[in-house]
Amino acid sequence: MLNSPLSRDQLVQLLNQKLEITRVRDYCPNGLQVEGRQQIRKVLTGVTASQALLERAVAEQVDAVLVHHGYFWKGESSEITGMKKRRLQTLLQHDINLLAYHLPLDIHPELGNNARLGALLGLTEISALASVEPVGVVRQASLVEPQALTEIVALLQQQLGRQVFVHDAGIGAVTQIAWCTGGGQGYIDQAAAAGAQLFISGEVSEQTIHSANELGIHFIAAGHHATERYGIKALGEWLAAETGIEVIFADIYNPA
The missing domain is CATH 3.40.1390.30 (NIF3 (NGG1p interacting factor 3)-like)
Structure with missing residues (x-):
């Protein structure tokens, strides 16, 4: 078990290696998508980095959000407006890291x-x-x-x-x-x-x-x-056991 807290770089390296992100070509970047604070003591996991999940992250005062569905998908609009602007603003304003793993987690x-x-x-x-x-x-x-x-x-x-x-x-x-x-x-x-x-x-x-x-x-x-709830939940549980940091799973309701 690693000593808590982790540095951001340690967290990224640990997850990237565990999920072997270089093995697959994907429709989005895997790993660190939005940079936040350097010290990681508390992580929130969830399926999708929706605004509801980000608000939960702010309320829980976490240092990083770890999801299956993140941002910057191939073919999406590059403008930072509307919903995308609000999501990114929430992360940046509160200095929260966003890490996402799509196909490597599948x-x-x-x-x-x-x-x-x-x-x-x-x-x-x-x-x-x-x-x-x-x-x-x-x-x-x-x-x-x-x-x-x-x-x-x-x-x-x-x-x-x-x-x-x-x-x-x-x-x-x-x-x-x-x-x-x-x-x-x-x-x-x-x-x-x-x-x-x-x-x-x-x-x-x-x-x-x-x-x-x-x-x-x-x-x-x-x-x-x-x-797709159970992969990210399992990844968070593995991360907690491996490092000793606090990891919370948030199941934001979605009937789809």
């Missing part, structure tokens, strides 16, 4: 969003779907015994604490599951090609249902936010 084999969702479902012998890059963004597992779709839905809803969207393809029991948290519904074709009878993601698109029907695969959309 694919991490222990702390990642996909790994944690698999653990919530009690799945073992989890492997990455090799046909999808970056490796780990879609995962799969075989069930010890075939399960009815209704049983899997009940377990998922209990673990996530919410209702989920279910499309029954009429193919019966499930022996192999594939999943991608968040907005991964587009991978349903690869999941079916790999032999899965059920694909789980966070969101659903119009074409997802056509793929499910024509490829003969059940589909569940369990919520983008709901399926």
Whole structure:
């Protein structure tokens, strides 16, 4: 365990190394996105660096905010106006660091969003779907015994604490599951090609249902936010255990 407090540079280096950020190309910068104070004693984690999360950070008097969805996405407007201006102003005014990890957190084999969702479902012998890059963004597992779709839905809803969207393809029991948290519904074709009878993601698109029907695969959309709560929470818990600093998880409500 490192001595608390950490320096900002120590925190960034520790997280960058743990998540191996140089292994993947992403749609946004991973690591330190907004520089704040140098000394880190308290960190707030959450899924998205929304204004509500930042206000919680100010109220908790934290030194850094650690999220899955940060800022500066590829293709977004570069003007610092409106909502973006208010968010950045909050961070800069209160000298709070913002660190964000997108794909590196999705694919991490222990702390990642996909790994944690698999653990919530009690799945073992989890492997990455090799046909999808970056490796780990879609995962799969075989069930010890075939399960009815209704049983899997009940377990998922209990673990996530919410209702989920279910499309029954009429193919019966499930022996192999594939999943991608968040907005991964587009991978349903690869999941079916790999032999899965059920694909789980966070969101659903119009074409997802056509793929499910024509490829003969059940589909569940369990919520983008709901399926991606657990990676950032696990990362924060690891950080606290590794360093001894205080880490708080804030689950800002989002039904999507």
